[in-house]
Amino acid sequence: MSLTRLAWANLRAAPLITALNVGLLALGTATIVVLLLLSHQIAETLTRDAEGIDLVLGAKGSPVQLVLSTVYHADIPTGNIPLAEARRWTEDQRVAQAIPLSLGDSARGFRIVGTTPAYPALYDAGLAEGRLWDESLEAVLGAEVALATGLRPGDVLTGSHGLSGMGDRHAESPYRVVGVLSSTGAVVDRLILTGLESVWDIHAGEHHHGHEGDPAAEGGSPGEHPDHESDEEHAHEDDEEPHEGEAEHGHHDAPSLDPRTEAGDDREITAMLVRYASPIAAVSMPRQVNAQSNLQAAAPAFELARLLRIVGLGLDGLRAFALILIASAGFSVFGAMYGALQARRGELAMMRCLGASRMEIMASLLIEGLLLGLAGAALGVLLGHVTVEAVGSVFTAGRGVSLTGAILLSDELLLAAALVLVALIAAAVPAWQAYRTDVSRTLASHA
Template identity: 30%
Template structure:
């Protein structure tokens, strides 16, 4: 009977119920969506870079080195002399030294110069190669190109097609500004399997292609933007990194350490956002209280009728609390679903801009606790109106 009365009251006051539901659900979604999205980006970035042990670049910002050389999202710091690369490659502690070269684009897609050792990288020993040719063949001479999965879809190029790259890291769209297109013609020889990482939106070619295009015809004139380094043993990795950082031209960067630093900055921003979320949840709690208080004034006559028909004070008290509990629970549920939907939608958009896939949003217990305390807060807000309704004399409102 109590549930039937509660549902009838909520249906009678549908507009006030809807407003309260919206307030609770929007406050819940606001508290969840940014932390959800930031964790998606964090997990996606770590997944995309987990194949790389150590990154060696010219001296500069470690975060810029990672963003430019691993994610193709920033301007490279500069080039290392080719002699630095050959020194690393010849080091007996080296398991693999993969050169990277940047500087050109094709319709905004980065042209990545490297060599076949790029396709020997694995997540762990014994695992299959992380980067694979899905269709076609591996390049074996300059000006052959492999297209990442997203790059192939975006450009529409197929095996056997030809194209010319342009100077710079991005496509220019300013009126009157023409692309500085190179004379050399690339031929597509293969399509890469999708990885969900930045390589999906890249054009991969032998690094000799970039050296020839930019007139670097002798070893003394050549440069490499970065080196993806793997040591034969774990201890060697740290010793090589230490010695590299002691040299005047190069720096060794562990991508995991950079992610940890960036995560610290993100957490600082999330702390400020958590304050805003708390304010939104408090406002939602106030909305619940106002709704219950206003409905208490409206239900005075119906409560008097219930009491006159024999309903006890406990029944009246329970009806008011149950109304509030149902509204808050429904609002929390809608807010959680809304936050997951927004996280999925924003993750797809943001992932396309960042160049790597973001995992689906997941709600962890610690994150849910940020909003679940709105339930006891709502019940607490309903206590004074519920007590007032239970103590009201029925004869006063039946006249």
């Protein structure tokens, strides 16, 4: 008959009050666990999407908007920029990789992104089916797009102007699906990828038709290129030096794509995703771009931090609410323990008669608080995870954040420890009073 069993028996003897206290503690804990899991996974997803992108070059405007539209594909772009001018900056030796993006169309609610094979490579997206795009108007679907639309290689997809899906349909130039990417958990899962030339062809493309080779080479490492067929425009790419970001040098037979030799190049892209060769570039490059060009340079990490701070304000409010819940649970535990102390004073005095020390009397009450705290913490953590898992499976499909309750964060252990501490503190005052109880007077007064 240990003190723990005694405490357990006392808790079981008042099942309603015990359940109330455990429930209150669990609710507060669960609320915080949900917040922890949500903010962790949102931040993780957002960070993952921006990984490998040190800088975005795009049209002037809001830097948050630029990052949202080109990194997270969640806002409308700030505008277009001349490909030639973007190139001028990305030929810089401070740049290790530059991936052009061209946005503007969507299909079935998913954005169509004109880019190079380096873009899916950025997210380690391999091919689940088919191949990457080779020619204009060939499209490769992100894993979620394929799942949602049921489209497979060989199917046809009609894009429409605008990102909302409400714009004019480009019915005369449908895409041919040639591949499906494997699932990555990143934003690329929800995109339809194609070559830059497709976008140009659809929108302004008469005079550029057929010159798809060069943008595909931009920034992509040769090894990631799709199998080239006998297309003569592709043949020379295999010979090119593996200098990422400086890939134009070998393209003398495609002069119209080199901005330095063709002043009249008016092709536009939406943004260029830049990876620095060295972190030192972060010091000088964004400032130079912003000061010396019509482009805007925005650092996703910086803008992300700003965004998360804004999101964090909302979470702080919820967190305060959860803390109030836990505090009231603490008061409830205190009330219950205090009531129990009054009811059990005689018993506790009798335990002293049986040889219990004052410490043991105090411990028996503290253990009750401890058990309440442990039960509340365990139930709360469980409840929080079940909630997030349920929310994740029901509400987040297709929204870019995949939520799961099946991860355990180290913060949760801290939280559980804090909760147990709250219950212990709530039990401490009654326990201290029990410690100080005058046994003789207690036994005499209830005669």
